[in-house]
Amino acid sequence: MTDDQELGITESKEHSTGEWYAEVVRKAGLANYGPEGMSGFIVTRPRGYALWEAIQNELDARFKATGVQNAYFPLFIPESYLEREKDVVEGFDPEVAWVTHGGYEELEERLAVRPTSESIIAPYLSRWIRSHRDLPMRVNQWCSVVRWEATETKPFFRTKEFLWQEGHTAHASEDDAWSETTTRLDQYEAVYEDVLAIPVLRGKKPEHDKFPGAETTTTVEALMPDGKSVQGATSHYLGRSFAEAFDMTFTDEDETERVAHTTSWGISWRALGALVMTHSDDQGLVLPPTVAPEQVVIVPIWQDETRDAVLDYAEGIADDLQEAGVRVELDDRDERNPGFKFNEWELKGVPLRIEVGPNEVDEESVTLVHRPDGESVSEDRGGIVDTVQEGFETVYAKLYAAAAENLDGNVREASDRAEILGTIGQHGGYVKAPWCGDEACEAEVKDQIAAEIVLVPFEEGEESRADGDIESIHEGETCALCGEEAVETAYFAKSY
Template identity: 75%
Template sequence: MSDESQELGITESKSHKPGEWYAEVVQKADIADYAPMGGFIVTKPRGYALWERIQDALDGWFKETGVDNVYFPMFIPESFLEREKDIVEGFDPEVAWVTQGGHDELEERLAVRPTSESIIAPFMADWTRSHRDLPLRINQWCSVVRWEATETKPFFRTKEFLWQEGHTAHATNESAWEEVWTRLGQYERVFEDVLAIPVLRGKKPDHDKFPGANTTTTVEALMPDGKSVQSATSHHLGQSFAEAFDITFADEDEEEQTAYTTSWGLSWRALGALIMTHSDDQGLVLPPTVAPTQVVIVPIWQEETKDDVLEYAAGIADDLEAAGFRVELDDRDERNPGFKFNEHELNGVPLRLEIGPNEVEDEEVTLVHRPDNEKEVEGRGGLVDAVDDHLETIYDKLYDAAAENLEDNVREADSPEEIMGTIGKHGGYVKVPWCGDQACEEVIKEKVSAEIVMQPVDDQGGSSAGVPRPPEDDDAVCAICGDPADELAYFAKSY
């Protein structure tokens, strides 16, 4: 809706003004726009298509691993929300309330869901009678609302956001832990295999876990501006929700037992991370796995060569489409090739095929990679396989660049000054031994607004699951207070 979006090309630079640059890419590449109300965005077709790719991948894996989709109301009665006190306290300042329906004031006000445990758990209680009903696994794709008063940043900070929330109930603690790791593994997989973004996996420090949870596990991605994005979380809820909502079952001896529950979610922050990680000063860059158009064919002709070039290009488009690629043949008459190149670069089409009279004559095609403009010529025969290889190479280029950024930006420190200095100078993660006291985090947070975003854990079943990995050195001391430290912590600034 802004005038700026009429102008082709990105004017801000990713390295100098990452915030402005990001907003410009999102709007000019037709991903999203700002809604009339602050804190809300409109997701445009090209943006929603990206979300659908993420959905398709995850939804398939969920179903393969025993999850059924459901849909619950977007409103939660206040009395339900109040049944789990940590949820009330944790979300209270951010809950949007409906107090009126039509012209009538409601007898009980309704919360617009900030998360759905409080409306789903009572039904899970209803559906869980015997140990044979467990594990119970359900998921919903929906939006939630958290009324935060911050500046809107599409996909990173919006009052309403799209996500999926999975909810499960289990007969044993071990089974719940297994669930937590299964979902965290699927989130890791969607980042690494679909979005070309390597992640760190671990747990949140106890003071920063999901309200009411026993443990919150997380995958964190490092953005090029040095900040960490909490990309998806998988919570072991212990028995607190089961106790609050009576999720009990009869075990094999007909004894009544309380279930263990989990919940896990991935939001459209993943889209924000995708755009932020790979894109550049020319606009959007997308891995072929999610790009709405994977290959664009730009024919280049003069009047006398037009028919031959267009016919040759159309044949190639047909072949690639038949092979299952998402292809666009850009044969618009009114635009010159230079304009088309810029536009497809802005929109992040991973691979461009250029076809002029020379290509027709030599039965060849010129291929250009979006991320780095690398150019190669391939023969017409075998082009389908060649395109497949090139798309894979482009994916690897994107993944490798992100992996290098991550690898280069995990540093160590042994004093508060060093932690703050390192984050101030480089951003990224600073890995330190930590005593476990939140006060030590505060020291850093107050001065440089960096916090503990992640603690590595060793995935293991049993009651010791989710215990932070200790420092390698047995005599390690907390990098902040100097007391003995038996945990490792990663400090970073975060989104």
């Protein structure tokens, strides 16, 4: 991605999705590829980072309201720490970047550049926990991680280094830890649906695709317009595996020593990729007002004799909106004509444009244009703050409705192998089918059309774990792939 300032998207979202996506990310000023020779890395520009900050601020407030405290742990993890949890080593070993020298000296022990932090956070939680009174303990860190697996960079979707948050908690009981797991899943779902205008499916990963060391990995999945799924965020019930590996014990009320139950959960800037991919179009970036760096742009339109009056009128609107906390930009550049400004701000994804010219001044009105579809409405100047807020709600509803229509229309059922392969091959999206639980059945689909099981829905009562036995919904069904008894419903899809 170069730094040219040309306007206009030349690629088609429908016909060349990958090239279109990269062009939108570059031309909207979100990111550039990293230095030559560093394949898999990107430079996040201020507009791109502002989107990440919007997600970060939203989630950080939700975390803190539910007892989470932020902390920070070292970037490097001693190899011996990783080896204490064998599943983590086996799960991440092909992707770990290692530091072997400090300056000119060879290190006595290799240091891993963190691929995830369970193996360095758990030892410290074990130091800080002594009694049941110390529980639950909840810490979170905002940081970057490195996983040396990206062969083809797709900004935000797939890079060797990426930004994320990772929460880590310890609890006295399985029920408390499981409640923590689903609470974080609830928060991720809410951010996608209430902040990013992206509906999601929620459930869990199949046994063979769990986070290394976890007992259960829960997930929210978002469907992109090209029919591929994005793993939006995950929340893991880790059981006692990490606690046992790092001696995380506590004394209960009876002074009996017990092993803690732990969780970890995270969302990465892959959410930004989903945001761009879901809403944007062939004119450029489209953003919901909840996260847009500029929520409103005011474009004054004047001739020489009306310039002063129009600018005064526009500045008054900008002042009112700014005072109300709206992120507003007044584009009063002399050297650019209104048409150029319209195209530039559409490319940058500003949700609402206000146009004011001599007619609006005379009529004490404003013309509002919605970014998603170009709908134009004329409103009174009075009550401009309320009018803009209503406009934000309308824009958000349009974005969510379009994304929901894409999801609702692209979940299909299949009862045999041919239907699974044919449906995904022809339509993309999710294909829902009964499954025996055997990874070998999924492998056939992977080999033939590069699709996989991205989600297994929760059974009735499974999320609360308060109803005793979990009721299966698969009685009498057979696996669509092998004909054996089905034990789960699987959602197959191609994924990012």
